[in-house]
Amino acid sequence: MKVYIETYGCQMNEYDTELAVSLLEMHGYEVISVPEEADIALLNTCSVRENANRKVLARVHDLRHKANNGDLVIGILGCMATDYQEKLIDNIRLPINFIAGPDSYRRLPELIDQCLHFQNRLMDVTLSKTETYDGVVPVRTSGVNAWIAVMRGCNNFCSFCVVPYTRGRERSRSVQSVVDETRRIVRDGYPQVTLLGQNVNSYRHEDHDFAGLLEAVSAVDGIERIRFTSPHPKDFPDPLIRVMADHPKICKHIHLPLQAGNSRILELMRRTYTKEDYLRLVDKIRSHIPDVVLSTDIIVGFPTETDQEFKDTVDVVNKVRFDSAFIFKYSERDGTLAQKHFTDDVPEEVKTERIVTLNELQKSISLHKNRAHIGQVHDVLIEADSTKKSDKDIQGRNDGNKLVILPKKHHNIGDFVRAKITDASAHVLRGVVKNSDETRL
Ligand code: SAH
Ligand code: SF4
């Protein structure tokens, strides 16, 4: 039986797809990359904003329509499954056979098997307090970066966010199991590991916290780059800053979601920090790690956000000068505290105005910060042939996670090169490889 999988949403979902592939291959399924030849098509979905859902529903009809195989089994995995539950599976206009939430992947082979033999629609959206898929070795395909989910779930219940409902409560893997997995990654030839969690600095296992985990992973022989995402600004403790500053293998990039710059809005969002707390944290991080690259997520148009309050977000963006930012319009999600307590009352045009303002501001800051790298020499890990126009280029990332485009020579994916930055846009750096020391670092 041939299975085709598409992945939407965040890195955690990409990792979960690798787990699902592993579990399916263990049970004799073959995973293929073209839907037309599949017996089973799975969509690993995201529910964080309304437009993520729309894309998936359109795709389900598209797959059914294009399928050569009239018996194609279609399954919805991931966050839409736990978010919508019966609304998905009982909707007879949706041509799907089963849904399975993020904690149900061990049952995938069984669910598919039942769908193949019986006609009824199936659902498993049970959330677990303990499932971490410890012991399931993901089937990794990226070549350079290996993900490890060190914790799953979220207990924060930010008022806008559906994730605590779609992924359940926080639980962490043991330090030993993450270290063992990192050793395996090194043996498999990966230079980089990214530790994942919805809320990675809530990591707790016995008396180990996230700083301790990072330190243990840094001690693994042969791992060359360590990244993590996403930390929550409410707990970014001093020991974590120190571990980052002290260990050269830990990349100096922090994705630190701001969400809003106004303290009243932050309180309504239940983020548990104020504008001033956030600015103080950034100052502290920069005083210990001066060249740190900072990126963020921002939501505009949260219910009741006034123009004046939005200016606080602009103010934080101006003060912090993030290297990059993902900016979203508030999207009301059923069942969240914000949906229960507020009306989605900021008009669409105002949300658009605010997102345009912030995107333009951020673009000019990103451009300025990227151009400041011109003339510097960066260590670049080659990731792929360049996806930009030219086949004469390759691309990689510097320590700060910025994309660097280089002329293609005899380098291989996974090589480290020292590159002199020669040009920059708001989104990418361009460079040339320094000839004298092209070897692996
Ligand atoms: N766990 C991560 C966030 C995961 S969701 C964290 O806490 O940082 C990724 C981003 O989507 C969030 O940071 C937020 O900016 C955005 N987001 C989440 N819910 C949203 C909503 N209802 N409307 C618009 N953006 C949302
Ligand atoms: Fe959502 Fe907040 Fe949890 Fe992030 S920390 S996943 S934004 S509830």
Ligand code: F3S
């Ligand atoms: Fe989306 Fe679920 Fe990730 S809602 S952002 S796929 S945790």
